[in-house]
Amino acid sequence: MPKNQIPVLKEDRPKMKSGRKIIFILMLLFLALLIVLFFRSPVSKVSEIHFTGNTFNTEEQLKEKAGLAIGVQYFSVDAENVKKNLASLGTIETVEVDKQFPGVVNVNVVEFPTVAYELANNGSLQAILANGKSIPVSASGIAVEKPILTQWDPKDPNKAKLSKVLADIPNSMTSDISEILPSPTPSFPDRIKLYTRSKFEVITAVSLLRDKVEYLNQVIEMEQPGIITMLEADSYEPFKPEKLEQGAEEPPTQE
Known part of the structure; x- marks a missing residue:
């Protein structure tokens, strides 16, 4: 090869970077336009x-x-x-x-399920939910098998505890309970008094009701109306028969 021969220069290829960048920008603008149109549609x-x-x-x-x-x-x-x-x-x-x-x-x-009812200060009926909240009864009516809570202080913590206990007990085991009142004592601050539709008076505590309710139903099924105590020990005492029925006229006295 001659010493003075000039090497052949390579031909520059056209650069595509600028074209690709323009296409990418156009695609972004088109995508942005589609997004704007979508959110306005x-x-x-x-x-x-x-x-x-x-x-x-x-x-x-x-x-x-x-x-x-x-x-x-x-x-x-x-x-x-x-x-x-x-x-x-x-x-x-x-x-x-x-x-x-x-x-x-x-x-x-x-x-939350309705576990009981109570009368508000204005005389309206309130439903007591399982979490202890009171709400006005809806137009759908009330469940007649639920008990009525009376004389309860709205701030009494035992009221909310009682609501949770009632929610955990099957309806079939509480359907006979008509009324529940607070009846605290120094020994049992959560003591309550229950009245049943079958004419029983029941003394127990909120903390014991879940475990004692089965005994309550056994006594109600087997015994005559009376007083049932379900605290540290369980007991039953029938009511004493009245000499005269309520509303009956006394017999005339002989002169």
Whole structure:
């Protein structure tokens, strides 16, 4: 090869980086436009809200408390926030939120069961829930087999404990109890007095009722009306027969 021969220069290839960058930017702009159009369209908004399992609150009340409304952004509905907001009502035990795209939100609530009733200061009937909360009785009516709580202080902690105990006992074992009153003593601060529809008077304690209720039902089934004591020891004493029936006229005296 001659010493003075000049090497052949390589031909520069056209660079594609600038073109790819422009395409990428255009794609981003197109994607952003699609997102803007989507969130402005009815498809991205809540179009249906359904509640099931509610009896203590109307759907409108639940919607307001949950922060749900027709037309809000579907993807902004947070299931955990809905659950937290509804739980603050005090009547709802569990909440399930099922979102179905596009636009449908289904909310199933499980309310605390009603365990008893009481008369409020204004004379209205209140339902006592398993968590101890009192709420006005709905138009659906009352369950006649539930007891009535009378003379209870709303701030008495034993009232809430009693509500939880009643919720744990099957209805079949408490259906004969008509009334429950507080009757505390120094030895038993949670002592209560019960009256049954079968004319028994029962003395026990909130902390003992769950374990003693079976004995209560056995006595009611086998014995005549009387006083049943279910504290440290169980006992039964029949009522003394009255000399005259209530309402009967006394016999005339002979002169």
